[in-house]
Amino acid sequence: MFNPPYQLALCDRLPKKNSKEFLYLFKVYGSHDFVKLSHADILASNQIMSAINPRDLIKIALLENNLQAQRKRCKVEAELRGNQYRIHIHGNSETCSGESICQNIDYFSDLSAQDICKIAYTTGFLKGRNFSRQFSAAAVEARRRNTAAPDAASKVLELRAVKR
Structure with a gap:
């Protein structure tokens, strides 16, 4: 009878408990036994690899x-x-602001496009909201003083109704 050089066949991949590694389940030819081996075990022995x-x-x-x-x-x-x-x-957790991520996009090139778009949208939205608050505060201050707004507020002028 033909006897192949290998005697183990891969059946399944099982997650290791409390670990991110996997165990591989092999069926032994000619018997009803199963063997569980990790990737490190397989690489460690030439006999197992063969x-x-x-x-x-x-x-x-x-x-x-x-x-x-x-x-x-x-x-x-x-x-x-x-x-x-x-x-x-790379196995570490870091806390970063959305602005720093947007400025250093080449550093985070491994992020998914969906995450990058979400971060950029949220950052832009919050910047726009902040600018709007500053703009409104400068306009209110200008009305209170009854003068033109400062340059930082883009020279907001009070609108008056025109009589016809």
Whole structure:
């Protein structure tokens, strides 16, 4: 009978308890046994690597590569008050303001486009609201003094009704 050089076939990928790693479940050919191995266990032993189906090794390598790429990606963990965001970067959490993210967009190039657009929209909206408050306060102050508004308020003039 033909005996292949490998004797383990990948059945499933299971998450490790309290960890971001995975265990791979293998079926042993010719018996009813199953073996659970981590990626580190597979890489540590040449004997185990030679016992695993080469297609399964390729599949495991691709899965681990995708997991590593996802871990390196930046993502917004939480949106805090005052246009502050908690961002997960390379295993660390940092709190950044929306303005600093918008100014340093090349630093956060790994953020998803949806997160970037949301942060930029919120930052612009709050800046516009703040500018509107300053503009209104300068106009009220100018009316109170009955003089033209200062240059910072874009020279707001009082509108008068024209009689015909």
